[in-house]
Amino acid sequence: MEIWDWGYAFEILPILARASIITVEATILGFALAATLGLLFAILRMSRSPWISVPTAGFVEFIRSTPLLIQIFFIFFVFPEFGVNLGAMTAGVLALGLHYGTYCSECYRAGLANIPRGQWEASTALNLSGFHTFRDVIIPQAIPPVIPALGNYFVALFKETPLLSAIAVLELMQTAKILGSENFRYTEPITLVGLFFLVFSLVSAAGIRRLEYYLSLRGGNA
Amino acid sequence: MTETNGAASMPMVRFDNVTKSYGALTVLDSLDLEVAAGEKVAIIGPSGSGKTTVLRMLMTLETINGGVIWVDGEPLTHMRSGDQMVPASASHLRRIRGKIGMVFQHFNLFPHMTALRNCMEAPITVLKLPKREAEARARDLLAMVGLAEKFNHYPSQLSGGQQQRVAFARALAMRPKVMLLDEVTSALDPELVGEVLNVIRKLGTEHNLTLLMVTHQMGFAKEFADRVCFFYGGKICEEGPPKQLFSAPQNERTRQFLSAVLEAT
Numbered sequence: 001m002e003i004w005d006w007g008y009a010f011e012i013l014p015i016l017a018r019a020s021i022i023t024v025e026a027t028i029l030g031f032a033l034a035a036t037l038g039l040l041f042a043i044l045r046m047s048r049s050p051w052i053s054v055p056t057a058g059f060v061e062f063i064r065s066t067p068l069l070i071q072i073f074f075i076f077f078v079f080p081e082f083g084v085n086l087g088a089m090t091a092g093v094l095a096l097g098l099h100y101g102t103y104c105s106e107c108y109r110a111g112l113a114n115i116p117r118g119q120w121e122a123s124t125a126l127n128l129s130g131f132h133t134f135r136d137v138i139i140p141q142a143i144p145p146v147i148p149a150l151g152n153y154f155v156a157l158f159k160e161t162p163l164l165s166a167i168a169v170l171e172l173m174q175t176a177k178i179l180g181s182e183n184f185r186y187t188e189p190i191t192l193v194g195l196f197f198l199v200f201s202l203v204s205a206a207g208i209r210r211l212e213y214y215l216s217l218r219g220g221n222a
Numbered sequence: 223m224t225e226t227n228g229a230a231s232m233p234m235v236r237f238d239n240v241t242k243s244y245g246a247l248t249v250l251d252s253l254d255l256e257v258a259a260g261e262k263v264a265i266i267g268p269s270g271s272g273k274t275t276v277l278r279m280l281m282t283l284e285t286i287n288g289g290v291i292w293v294d295g296e297p298l299t300h301m302r303s304g305d306q307m308v309p310a311s312a313s314h315l316r317r318i319r320g321k322i323g324m325v326f327q328h329f330n331l332f333p334h335m336t337a338l339r340n341c342m343e344a345p346i347t348v349l350k351l352p353k354r355e356a357e358a359r360a361r362d363l364l365a366m367v368g369l370a371e372k373f374n375h376y377p378s379q380l381s382g383g384q385q386q387r388v389a390f391a392r393a394l395a396m397r398p399k400v401m402l403l404d405e406v407t408s409a410l411d412p413e414l415v416g417e418v419l420n421v422i423r424k425l426g427t428e429h430n431l432t433l434l435m436v437t438h439q440m441g442f443a444k445e446f447a448d449r450v451c452f453f454y455g456g457k458i459c460e461e462g463p464p465k466q467l468f469s470a471p472q473n474e475r476t477r478q479f480l481s482a483v484l485e486a487t
Contacts, residue, residue: 118330121283125324126344126396127316136343140334 009188012179016192019175026093026171027158033097034157035150038104042112043134045105063102069163071095076167092164100157107149111142144215151208155201172196232295234259234400234432235280240289242275249275251456262426262433264443264464267453268479273436277402280434281324282315293318294399323398327405329385331377337364337388338373341395349396363391367421383414390421394429401425403435422446440483444468452476
């Protein structure tokens with residue numbers, strides 16, 4: 001038997017292409033959740049009330065210090081014990097978003113910490129509410145500098161989506177495993193999946209660099 | 223004194239036995255200071271004398287450790303709860319703070335907004351002005367400070383003096399009763415100081431504002447202020463009309479300070 005069977009590779013390619021849509025979906029939804037939760041965690045952690053900042057910090061550290069795979073299992077298999085039944089895709093996206101949300105929150109925290117004190121003081125002097133200070137003054141300045149770091153987490157999250165195969169989400173890896181076991185040939189599906197991840201990662205990284213460049217241009221004016 | 227007839231005679235700003243300390247370091251020691259409505263007070267003194275702290279406490283950027291600050295007849299740092307005075311709630315602070323505006327040494331403009339937008343942000347979000355009205359007000363004020371050509375410039379595209387004039391327009395857009403000027407010319411190149419001082423002169427004549435300014439511009443203080451307060455070691459060491467304080471200071475420390483400053487210029 002030859003090592004690489006082109007015929008088989010082309011036969012499974014459309015199936016993998018379809019599965020890749022699920023992978024990309026999980027990535028985008030998971031990252032959208034992570035980016036949102038991360039900002040929320042970062043802001044709550046800055047709260048002057050220890051009743052808010054301390055539990056948030058504890059939760060963030062807890063999620064960051066436990067494996068994503070366990071969190072995926074927990075949400076999918078343990079939540080139903082408490083009456084929360086989530087589909088595999090939903091559970092997976094939630095776990096990815098939560099886990100990477102804690103990483104993103106550290107990025108945002110760095111960005112928020114870099115805002116000069118004068119910006120906060122000017123906001124107070126103009127009597128802006130806390131909400132408007134964050135929305136109009138602080139966040140628009142804090143986010144652009146941390147976009148490269150957030151972009152790295154986007155790629156990292158993407159590369160972790162194969163973990164969703166553990167709860168049978170029909171993403172790329174799970175599809176490749178099924179194809180492999182049906183045909184007793186793993187070389188082609190696993191290699192193709194690896195290639196897909198490589199290409200998507202490189203394209204994303206290039207996209208992030210462009211975005212960075214664009215932001216640096218805008219930063220010159222702002 | 224009743225609430226109704228008291229307001230006319232009441233000072234616009236009153237510090238009543240105000241103390242501020244950081245740990246063991248006392249920055250302001252039992253400060254009593256009254257500023258009448260429309261009065262222009264210059265605060266001078268060596269660095270570390272607590273003069274900037276006076277403005278920062280009034281802007282609620284610093285909390286106080288003792289005493290009460292009053293603005294326009296109402297307590298700023300405290301509020302009435304029955305017969306007692308309790309520390310002000312966030313909403314009380316916001317309400318009273320609305321009467322005060324501040325211009326900073328380092329401008330603190332919002333770098334991601336144009337000059338116009340800098341002046342519109344707070345009127346829209348805080349005063350809930352319709353956008354058109356806020357924009358008209360911002361245009362008028364920017365024109366008043368001589369920046370009619372610069373509406374759509376970002377702060378980084380403006381000189382220091384221009385940025386500081388935008389900061390004046392931004393603070394004025396909130397229609398404060400009291401304006402606090404914290405060393406507003408100290409960060410400027412010497413040739414840009416004049417244009418900012420001209421804006422302050424305009425404020426004095428065209429707007430009925432109560433002004434408190436911390437300044438190192440002795441010449442300007444002498445010409446412009448109604449009263450000068452010399453701070454030393456967290457206390458008002460000497461105060462009086464500028465002519466008297468500058469030409470015939472009573473206190474030895476004032477004399478030393480003034481001669482040191484005059485030597486430098």
